[in-house]
Amino acid sequence: MLVVDELKFSYPHQTPPYQFSFEAMPGEITAISGPSGAGKSTLLDLLAGFSSPSSGTIELDGTSIADLSPEDRPLSLLLQTESLFEHLSAARNVTLGLPARTSRPRQQALVNAALHEVGLSGFGDRLAANLSGGQKQRIALARTLLRARPVLLLDEPFSALDDETRTGARSLVQFLTRHHQWHTVLVSHHLDDIKALANRHYRLNDHELSLV
Numbered sequence: 529m530l531v532v533d534e535l536k537f538s539y540p541h542q543t544p545p546y547q548f549s550f551e552a553m554p555g556e557i558t559a560i561s562g563p564s565g566a567g568k569s570t571l572l573d574l575l576a577g578f579s580s581p582s583s584g585t586i587e588l589d590g591t592s593i594a595d596l597s598p599e600d601r602p603l604s605l606l607l608q609t610e611s612l613f614e615h616l617s618a619a620r621n622v623t624l625g626l627p628a629r630t631s632r633p634r635q636q637a638l639v640n641a642a643l644h645e646v647g648l649s650g651f652g653d654r655l656a657a658n659l660s661g662g663q664k665q666r667i668a669l670a671r672t673l674l675r676a677r678p679v680l681l682l683d684e685p686f687s688a689l690d691d692e693t694r695t696g697a698r699s700l701v702q703f704l705t706r707h708h709q710w711h712t713v714l715v716s717h718h719l720d721d722i723k724a725l726a727n728r729h730y731r732l733n734d735h736e737l738s739l740v
């Protein structure tokens with residue numbers, strides 16, 4: 529279980545400080561909603577280690593992760609408009625999720641499995657530049673998949689997608705979260721995404737989270 533307890537942070541001259549507390553279970557999607565400017569990205573930055581709280585704890589299965597550098601944290605972050613390397617193939621982009629020491633044949637097997645899991649078998653040789661927005665998002669998800677980190681942070685991941693692609697991407701996130709027992713934290717102000725996906729929903733208002 530991911531437990532965030534009284535994580536305090538404020539930008540210079542800002543009062544009162546943010547104070548974040550929430551729990552996310554493995555195999556579940558925990559949604560965080562809130563109006564623009566409420567502090568959702570601020571919370572993700574703290575979880576990812578891009579900024580540091582003045583006090584409070586972040587624990588995964590009882591172990592503190594708050595002192596780890598961003599690259600050592602057991603989490604992956606997927607943003608709204610995921611940046612792929614456009615001049616590289618889809619497969620090469622997915623490979624970037626793997627540790628450099630992975631052997632070539634093992635890389636190929638893992639990438640093929642990840643492409644299959646996101647429904648893009650056969651797209652490996654396609655240049656990223658020639659993929660649709662929804663396909664790019666799936667490639668980014670495949671790359672995340674190979675990182676095999678137990679916490680997945682999603683920041684408005686479906687906003688750029690059309691309705692049909694969005695439905696597919698939602699199901700995929702739901703399936704992968706259950707299958708890999710990820711602790712998925714979904715930041716969104718789209719209530720339809722939250723209704724479709726969230727096992728638990730917190731609202732961020734007045735610098736604090738409350739369970740909806």
Ligand SMILES: Nc1ncnc2c1ncn2[C@@H]1O[C@H](COP(=O)(O)OP(=O)(O)OP(=O)(O)O)[C@@H](O)[C@H]1O
Pocket residue numbers: 539540562563564565566567568569570571
């Ligand atoms: N580096 C910074 N220095 C000072 N204030 C900041 C900084 N970054 C963000 N803020 C302020 O902190 C507040 C929260 O910003 P944040 O980006 O976390 O909100 P958000 O909920 O993610 O908004 P949105 O939904 O519009 O992306 C906003 O009032 C913003 O102006």
